Amino acid sequence: xxxxxxxxxxxxxxxxxxxxxxxxxxxxxxxxxxxxxxxxxxxxxxxxxxxxxxxxxxxxxxxxxxxxxxxxxxxxxxxxxxxxxxxxxxxxxxxxxxxxxx
Amino acid sequence: xxxxxxxxxxxxxxxxxxxxxxxxxxxxxxxxxxxxxxxxxxxxxxxxxxxxxxxxxxxxxxxxxxxxxxxxxxxxxxxxxxxxxxxxxxxxxxxxxxxxxxxxxxxxxxxxxxxxxxxxxxxxxxxxxxxxxxxxxxxxxxxxxxxxxxxxxxxxxxxxxxxxxxxxxxxxxxxxxxxxxxxxxxxxxxxxxxxxxxxxxxxxxxxxxxxxxxxxxxxxxxxxxxxxxxxxxxxxxxxxxxxxxxxxxxxxxxxxxxxxxxxxxxxxxxxxxxxxxxxxxxxxxxxxxxxxxxxxxxxxxxxxxxxxxxxxxxxxxxxxxxxxxxxxxxxxxxxxxxxxxxxxxxxxxxxxxxxxxxxxxxxxxxxxxxxxxxxxxxxxxxxxxxxxxxxxxxxxxxxxxxxxxxxxxxxxxxxxxxxxxxxxxxxxxxxxxxxxxxxxxxxxxxxxxxxxxxxxxxxxxxxxxxxxxxxxx
Numbered sequence: 013x014x015x016x017x018x019x020x021x022x023x024x025x026x027x028x029x030x031x032x033x034x035x036x037x038x039x040x041x042x043x044x045x046x047x048x049x050x051x052x053x054x055x056x057x058x059x060x061x062x063x064x065x066x067x068x069x070x071x072x073x074x075x076x077x078x079x080x081x082x083x084x085x086x087x088x089x090x091x092x093x094x095x096x097x098x099x100x101x102x103x104x105x106x107x108x109x110x111x112x113x114x
Numbered sequence: 115x116x117x118x119x120x121x122x123x124x125x126x127x128x129x130x131x132x133x134x135x136x137x138x139x140x141x142x143x144x145x146x147x148x149x150x151x152x153x154x155x156x157x158x159x160x161x162x163x164x165x166x167x168x169x170x171x172x173x174x175x176x177x178x179x180x181x182x183x184x185x186x187x188x189x190x191x192x193x194x195x196x197x198x199x200x201x202x203x204x205x206x207x208x209x210x211x212x213x214x215x216x217x218x219x220x221x222x223x224x225x226x227x228x229x230x231x232x233x234x235x236x237x238x239x240x241x242x243x244x245x246x247x248x249x250x251x252x253x254x255x256x257x258x259x260x261x262x263x264x265x266x267x268x269x270x271x272x273x274x275x276x277x278x279x280x281x282x283x284x285x286x287x288x289x290x291x292x293x294x295x296x297x298x299x300x301x302x303x304x305x306x307x308x309x310x311x312x313x314x315x316x317x318x319x320x321x322x323x324x325x326x327x328x329x330x331x332x333x334x335x336x337x338x339x340x341x342x343x344x345x346x347x348x349x350x351x352x353x354x355x356x357x358x359x360x361x362x363x364x365x366x367x368x369x370x371x372x373x374x375x376x377x378x379x380x381x382x383x384x385x386x387x388x389x390x391x392x393x394x395x396x397x398x399x400x401x402x403x404x405x406x407x408x409x410x411x412x413x414x415x416x417x418x419x420x421x422x423x424x425x426x427x428x429x430x431x432x433x434x435x436x437x438x439x440x441x442x443x444x445x446x447x448x449x450x451x452x453x454x455x456x457x458x459x460x461x462x463x464x465x466x467x468x469x470x471x472x473x474x475x476x477x478x479x480x481x482x483x484x485x486x487x488x489x490x491x492x493x494x495x496x497x498x499x500x501x502x503x504x505x506x507x508x509x510x511x512x513x514x515x516x517x518x519x520x521x522x523x524x525x526x527x528x529x530x531x532x533x534x535x536x537x538x539x540x541x542x543x544x545x546x547x548x549x550x551x552x553x554x555x556x557x558x559x560x561x562x563x564x565x566x567x568x569x570x571x572x573x574x575x576x577x578x579x580x581x582x583x584x585x586x587x
Contacts, residue, residue, distance in 0.1 A: 016245065022364055023368050026365045027369075027371065028372070029369055030142075030369035030370065030371065030372035030374075030376075031372045031373065031375075031376050033143045033373060035376065037147075038148065040477040040490060041477075042472070042474035043217075043474035044145065045142075045145050045474075046472070047213070048145045048154065049142065049374055050220055050221045050224070050344050050347075051162070052158055052162075053224050053367055054220075055363055056227045056351045056354065056363065057169075058165050058169040059351070059354050060193075062172055063231050064193065065172050066183070071310075072234055072237065075237065076230070076234055078230050079193075079231055080189070080197065082224070083227035084196070084198040085220060086224035086227060087201075088197065090224075091155065091158075092206055093208070093220070095155050095159070096210075097213065100481035
């Protein structure tokens with residue numbers, strides 16, 4: 013176990029980081045950013061993997077398997093939709109470079 | 115025995131997780147600027163890939179090595195394949211207009227996974243100590259609420275759940291569910307009663323709470339709710355990270371929890387409502403249409419006249435709303451804007467923070483159509499410009515341009531910042547019919563002397579405008 017006080021430090025610093033990282037985000041990026049942060053908590057996949065690796069009972073395996081399926085869905089789905097949304101963010105400058113208006 | 119000794123495996127995993135945390139935070143940072151946003155998701159994606167791959171070393175960290183996990187190893191691979199392929203296919207296929215509910219769905223899955231981790235720990239019934247037990251229970255509760263709540267949000271936006279279920283004493287019932295879940299959770303965390311039936315009852319209560327909490331919330335408030343559940347899932351992941359002693363989960367979950375909370379606040383603020391108001395007032399799609407009576411009549415215009423008006427304007431501002439998304443009109447809207455630009459009209463797009471079903475929803479659709487983001491302005495940026503604008507074209511937006519929010523204290527949306535489209539010299543409103551908007555509030559803008567109504571679905575109406583402008587030559 014990560015030492016209790018250290019754990020609270022990590023929690024606090026990570027919370028500040030999250031707040032600071034997006035505090036000046038323009039409205040235009042709110043949806044992609046929500047989608048992007050939705051992808052990032054797909055990291056729950058590693059926890060679900062640990063849980064399933066260590067499962068010893070049938071119930072544990074079933075619950076663990078459900079966890080891995082759901083977490084993989086969160087991670088992969090989150091990535092795909094975020095990537096699709098951000099793919100469309102091009103400035104007018106970039107557009108002209110790639111063939112101009114149609 | 116393993117091909118790698120336990121200490122080395124643990125060291126590799128720990129070192130990789132530090133890199134993962136760095137990649138995630140850098141990715142999010144890059145995603146918060148339009149210039150670097152596209153690269154940001156690649157950084158975060160790389161972090162996820164690294165985290166997943168290195169976690170396959172996990173069995174090697176215990177003395178038994180890969181042998182002792184046996185078939186579990188295959189189950190993990192199968193689980194990732196099943197969940198990953200389903201999500202990949204659905205994510206690739208979904209239309210841009212349906213993005214909000216997909217985010218809700220994937221977010222719910224994350225919450226469900228956190229709850230499943232908690233369930234695994236709690237069913238095993240080994241004593242954790244109070245702190246870890248409490249975190250497992252809390253993460254499980256939040257994760258389960260996020261799972262079923264996001265499911266309901268998905269159902270509502272997808273049109274599977276048409277009505278908002280409300281009845282007297284609903285909030286009391288929700289409170290009872292919450293208190294019940296907390297009582298059971300405390301029994302489990304303290305070890306006073308941690309048998310399987312108690313754990314099951316706890317999770318059932320949490321799932322039911324997510325459903326009953328979300329059902330009464332109106333569709334207009336779904337963006338805030340989805341954002342809230344996103345933040346909650348992050349928090350649940352962080353709590354389960356403490357339980358599993360997993361630094362990557364703690365850091366990534368907490369970062370998302372706080373970033374998501376900030377996003378939720380920004381959204382609620384844009385609607386001039388507190389979060390409590392969104393969650394507990396039941397307003398959002400049936401608001402009792404309060405507010406003073408609106409006088410005057412709606413004056414229709416046909417597409418030819420409207421097209422001429424726009425073709426000879428100097429400055430035009432387009433205000434898109436959910437109607438544009440429903441009509442899939444974004445490509446036509448951009449075609450119209452380009453036609454007008456070629457005639458020398460200055461065209462800009464004004465986006466209200468909560469236009470559509472998610473903040474930035476309209477930006478995403480316009481970006482899909484190819485509108486450069488420097489033509490798109492948000493509320494503070496553009497509101498002063500309406501007074502010098504010849505034509506404001508409202509496409510399927512309603513409450514976000516309703517002037518009663520500025521001047522009618524009795525209106526439920528009084529005080530909400532709006533786009534001052536009513537100050538333009540001419541206003542053209544594309545609207546499907548004469549009915550009220552999403553919130554059920556009468557829109558005073560439609561009755562103004564300088565407003566003309568162009569009836570039709572967004573795509574059809576804009577198409578007619580394009581023909582009309584082209585005909586002028």
